[in-house]
Amino acid sequence: MRDIHVQEVTKAVKEMCISANYHLGKDVYKRLVLSEEREESPIGKEILNNIIKNADIATENEVPMCQDTGLVTLFIEIGQDVHFIGGDLNQAINEGVSQGYQEGYLRKSVVEDPLKRKNTGDNTPAVVHSSIVPGEQVRITVAPKGFGSENMCKLKMLKPSDGQKGVEDFVVEVVAIAGPNPCPPIVVGVGIGGTFEKAALLAKKAMLREVDDKNNNEYYAEMEERLLEKINNLGIGPQGLGGRATALTVKVEKYPTHIAGLPVAVAINCHASRHEERVL
Amino acid sequence: MGNEIKRISTPFTKDAVKSLKAGDIVNITGTIYTGRDAAHQRLVDTLKEGKALPFAIKDSIIYYVGPTPAKPGQVIGSAGPTTSYRMDDLTVPLLEQGLSGMIGKGARAEKVIAGMKEYGAVYFGAIGGAAALIASSIKKSTVIAYEDLGPEAIRELEVVDFPVIVVIDSEGNNMYDTEKIKYAR
Ligand code: SF4
Numbered sequence: 001m002r003d004i005h006v007q008e009v010t011k012a013v014k015e016m017c018i019s020a021n022y023h024l025g026k027d028v029y030k031r032l033v034l035s036e037e038r039e040e041s042p043i044g045k046e047i048l049n050n051i052i053k054n055a056d057i058a059t060e061n062e063v064p065m066c067q068d069t070g071l072v073t074l075f076i077e078i079g080q081d082v083h084f085i086g087g088d089l090n091q092a093i094n095e096g097v098s099q100g101y102q103e104g105y106l107r108k109s110v111v112e113d114p115l116k117r118k119n120t121g122d123n124t125p126a127v128v129h130s131s132i133v134p135g136e137q138v139r140i141t142v143a144p145k146g147f148g149s150e151n152m153c154k155l156k157m158l159k160p161s162d163g164q165k166g167v168e169d170f171v172v173e174v175v176a177i178a179g180p181n182p183c184p185p186i187v188v189g190v191g192i193g194g195t196f197e198k199a200a201l202l203a204k205k206a207m208l209r210e211v212d213d214k215n216n217n218e219y220y221a222e223m224e225e226r227l228l229e230k231i232n233n234l235g236i237g238p239q240g241l242g243g244r245a246t247a248l249t250v251k252v253e254k255y256p257t258h259i260a261g262l263p264v265a266v267a268i269n270c271h272a273s274r275h276e277e278r279v280l
Numbered sequence: 281m282g283n284e285i286k287r288i289s290t291p292f293t294k295d296a297v298k299s300l301k302a303g304d305i306v307n308i309t310g311t312i313y314t315g316r317d318a319a320h321q322r323l324v325d326t327l328k329e330g331k332a333l334p335f336a337i338k339d340s341i342i343y344y345v346g347p348t349p350a351k352p353g354q355v356i357g358s359a360g361p362t363t364s365y366r367m368d369d370l371t372v373p374l375l376e377q378g379l380s381g382m383i384g385k386g387a388r389a390e391k392v393i394a395g396m397k398e399y400g401a402v403y404f405g406a407i408g409g410a411a412a413l414i415a416s417s418i419k420k421s422t423v424i425a426y427e428d429l430g431p432e433a434i435r436e437l438e439v440v441d442f443p444v445i446v447v448i449d450s451e452g453n454n455m456y457d458t459e460k461i462k463y464a465r
Contacts, residue, residue: 051407063415066409068360105351106348108431109431151363181365183385242462
């Protein structure tokens, strides 16, 4: 049994909220540079160039790359031999978010009630997904996400007979409808199978994979490649003003499902694809 | 469509509006106003009550943005555009009052485009997510109305060479419709 003080969680969450909003991941940055080189549209090239410049300025001046510093989705994998001490873990997580958003000069974008819409003032609460795993470590992933892209995510319960084609058509359709709204070039996460909520969670998790990461299942690796090509063939381009770079990458995750179902979720993240991970 | 930059200054007169075409890369210098969801609701409610708006709307430009808080020493925090369609139901009454430019990101409703054609206005796209870069063209920021709305308050911004692209011009030419076909396969 390993004791972990919840203050350590607060500190890690706070630092990750700030850092994720200031510093774009190297994998995303590299892919943006590659996309700029390959972009055929002059305006698209100019836009990608500015997006790269923006990431440089944000890192250099330690300011948020985007003004929508998002709602924080947080994944926490807790080793089953860990014992948290010193307080309530959930409170400690939200305390970290609160401190991070205030000390990091990040925008507070969370309303307390979805219909009455009063701002909570410190960007809490986070949406927390926890899971228990073997071991005595704690892995925390902080993913602040803006709602320009979040509002474009979709889920559909397909019929088993819709099969692979039904899935791919749906993914491409969701991206086509989203058009310029999620600030392309985007990162696409697809969750196939499980249940209604599992598919959405898979899609969200898929989005967090490294841009260069290839699916270790060959069938799904090919699907990722094919979907990326189909999406980029839409011509939407950077900011939806035409071009080849509509998506930077497509990631697919799957899970066993029911004999009568084929849930598919499509999560879209913008080029400001922010996430950080830390192991305690 | 060259990469040559057109420069405009405020007030953004109807003649200037007509001179801009979809695809133009434009730098704006002068005074612009911020406003997003909640501020738009209040502006439209104010008009319904027959009261005066908190700024002179004729020949003005509204920027759809809710910036991050400024760090000490900064004029404004990061300040990129927000998605425009949420303002679609609240835009035509402002166009009627003479609003001539809007800066945001993403598609607009048909009724907004029809209003832009009727009253003469341009829809500019700023680069979504390029918030730190855009902030460097903002030289002064003053909250002039609805301070209680926090990031959604109306600010008067002094900008120099604020970078935008004409996405929909006053004739209704719309880059979101015309460009993607060129790169689709
Ligand atoms: S979609 Fe992303 S990049 Fe665009 S404004 Fe929202 S958070 Fe920023």
